[in-house]
Amino acid sequence: MSQASPTIAITDIPTSATYGGSFTVTYGYSGNGSPSETVSSSTPGVCTVSGNTVSYVGGGTCTLTASASATADYGAVTGGAQSFGVGTVTPVITWASPAPISDGTALSATQLDATANVPGTFVYTPALGTVLGPGTQTLSVAFTPTNTTDYSSASATTILTVNPPPPPCPVY
Numbered sequence: 001m002s003q004a005s006p007t008i009a010i011t012d013i014p015t016s017a018t019y020g021g022s023f024t025v026t027y028g029y030s031g032n033g034s035p036s037e038t039v040s041s042s043t044p045g046v047c048t049v050s051g052n053t054v055s056y057v058g059g060g061t062c063t064l065t066a067s068a069s070a071t072a073d074y075g076a077v078t079g080g081a082q083s084f085g086v087g088t089v090t091p092v093i094t095w096a097s098p099a100p101i102s103d104g105t106a107l108s109a110t111q112l113d114a115t116a117n118v119p120g121t122f123v124y125t126p127a128l129g130t131v132l133g134p135g136t137q138t139l140s141v142a143f144t145p146t147n148t149t150d151y152s153s154a155s156a157t158t159i160l161t162v163n164p165p166p167p168p169c170p171v172y
Contacts (some may be wrong), residue, residue, distance in 0.1 A: 003075040006031030008068045010039060010082050017062065017086045019150040022055040025066070033071030040065050046086050059088040059150050091145055092117045093156040100161040103134045111139065111160055120145040134164040 011028040027037045039054065041047050047062035048055050054064065063083040070076040095114035112124045125140045126132065137160045145151035 003070065004031065004073060006035075006068065006074040006077050008037065008066045008077050008079040010064055010066050010079070013064075013082050013084050015084075017056050017084060019056050019059050019086060019089050022053055025052045025054060025064075027066055027068070029068055031068070031071060031074035031077075033073060035068035035071050035074070035076075037066065037068050040067070042081065056086045059086055062086050088148075088150055088152040090152050091120065091143060091154045093141065093143055093154050095141065095156050095158045097158050098139075098160050100163050102163050103165045104131060105162075106131050107139075112141070114141045114143070114156060114158075116143050116145070116154070118145050118147065118151055120151075132160070132162045134162050136160075137162055 007030040046058045046060040066079040098111040143154045
């Protein structure tokens with residue numbers, strides 16, 4: 001007697017996945033018995049598999065395939081490839097409001113000192129060396145990570161107070 005042909009699929013493909021995360025696979029198997037179920041990744045630069053855990057190791061499209069071994073009544077089966085997107089992570093920018101500066105003081109690294117939790121480059125507006133007028137000024141930074149495959153660009157703002165010049169000394 002020949003074995004019947006079962007089907008298998010991953011039943012919990014994520015609707016949202018982000019680099020650095022993971023999920024545990026569950027299977028939908030149409031046969032009976034207790035086959036050995038496995039999952040494999042054809043995109044190891046995006047997702048890797050260890051046991052039933054799929055880890056997101058890069059941004060892009062993760063493609064997984066489920067398989068089941070033969071049982072007494074059912075043959076071995078490999079399901080169709082199932083794919084989903086793995087998104088990038090937005091870096092965390094830390095930038096405290098700088099201490100007030102005096103009118104006529106050029107912006108320096110003391111004010112333009114944002115940091116990020118991943119390597120990359122910062123572009124400040126207004127730029128280093130700019131002299132701002134008195135009042136409350138908004139400083140902005142655009143951050144581009146070195147690793148643009150797994151991390152997205154980010155931006156931040158902070159407030160800087162530029163104190164007005166002191167009143168002129170009276171002449172006697």
